[in-house]
Amino acid sequence: MSNSDHTRWGTEFQYSVLEWFGHHYTDEFSTEVSIPVGVVGAEKKDHKYDIANKDRSIVIECKRYNWTETGNVPSAKIRSLNEAVFYLHLLDNSCYKVLAMVKASHPKQIQTLAEYYVRTNHNLIGDVIIAEYDPDSEKMRFINGQGVESNSCHVFQMDNPSQALNEMKLEKIIDYGSQANGVIYHTWDSGERWLGRCKKCGGLVLVQDSEYHGQEDDDYYTDYFPVYSANEAQSYNLRLDGFEIEKKFPGRFLMQTNNHPTHWST
Numbered sequence: 001m002s003n004s005d006h007t008r009w010g011t012e013f014q015y016s017v018l019e020w021f022g023h024h025y026t027d028e029f030s031t032e033v034s035i036p037v038g039v040v041g042a043e044k045k046d047h048k049y050d051i052a053n054k055d056r057s058i059v060i061e062c063k064r065y066n067w068t069e070t071g072n073v074p075s076a077k078i079r080s081l082n083e084a085v086f087y088l089h090l091l092d093n094s095c096y097k098v099l100a101m102v103k104a105s106h107p108k109q110i111q112t113l114a115e116y117y118v119r120t121n122h123n124l125i126g127d128v129i130i131a132e133y134d135p136d137s138e139k140m141r142f143i144n145g146q147g148v149e150s151n152s153c154h155v156f157q158m159d160n161p162s163q164a165l166n167e168m169k170l171e172k173i174i175d176y177g178s179q180a181n182g183v184i185y186h187t188w189d190s191g192e193r194w195l196g197r198c199k200k201c202g203g204l205v206l207v208q209d210s211e212y213h214g215q216e217d218d219d220y221y222t223d224y225f226p227v228y229s230a231n232e233a234q235s236y237n238l239r240l241d242g243f244e245i246e247k248k249f250p251g252r253f254l255m256q257t258n259n260h261p262t263h264w265s266t
């Protein structure tokens with residue numbers, strides 16, 4: 001392949017990833033976004049990231065790599081994946097960092113290249129989400145995490161919020177409690193977060209229950225955030241408290257309170 005073919009091959013993948021995120025997160029994404037970064041204490045310099053949303057709270061690097069023709073580990077490419085992860089680590093902790101890889105299989109290998117990469121380099125990956133995109137099915141899979149992988153619940157495609165709430169049949173699969181690592185999991189006075197799985201579609205929803213203790217009556221607030229994996233839910237739990245998640249969640253979510261009709265966040 002000539003150099004310009006290589007570039008086109010990568011750019012094409014970058015645009016499919018851009019399209020996927022644009023479709024699944026109601027946010028605007030663009031390519032080749034310069035963000036000033038540097039290690040602690042150093043003067044920051046611009047680095048161009050493949051994809052980012054408008055406020056740069058979601059940053060994505062894209063790699064279209066395969067196993068070698070004979071089914072061996074492409075070691076130079078693994079180094080370049082590590083480099084992408086390194087640049088993602090330079091971003092703020094509050095940022096949702098994704099390394100998107102193309103789904104690459106080989107008859108000699110049991111795992112896809114992305115699965116292999118997560119297994120062998122988890123010590124470097126940290127809070128970077130490794131996502132695997134399959135251009136044939138147009139599906140994105142989030143690989144690293146707690147083994148609960150899925151899609152987000154079907155109701156988030158609906159227009160009518162009350163109908164969406166009615167349609168969502170959640171069973172609790174992970175209880176996160178009311179706080180962890182100094183991050184409070186509710187707004188106002190009390191509450192908790194939990195991960196639910198929709199019994200109808202198998203999709204995952206991060207739920208935040210909050211209560212305001214009034215003098216006469218209590219008010220309650222429940223937010224339903226569509227997530228694609230337990231790992232994605234955990235990435236919000238690590239960084240965003242009750243009010244922050246309502247402000248910074250990338251995309252539309254469902255809000256229910258006792259004194260307003262159920263509504264979409266935007």
Ligand SMILES: [Zn+2]
Nearest residue numbers: 153154198201
């Ligand atoms: Zn569902």
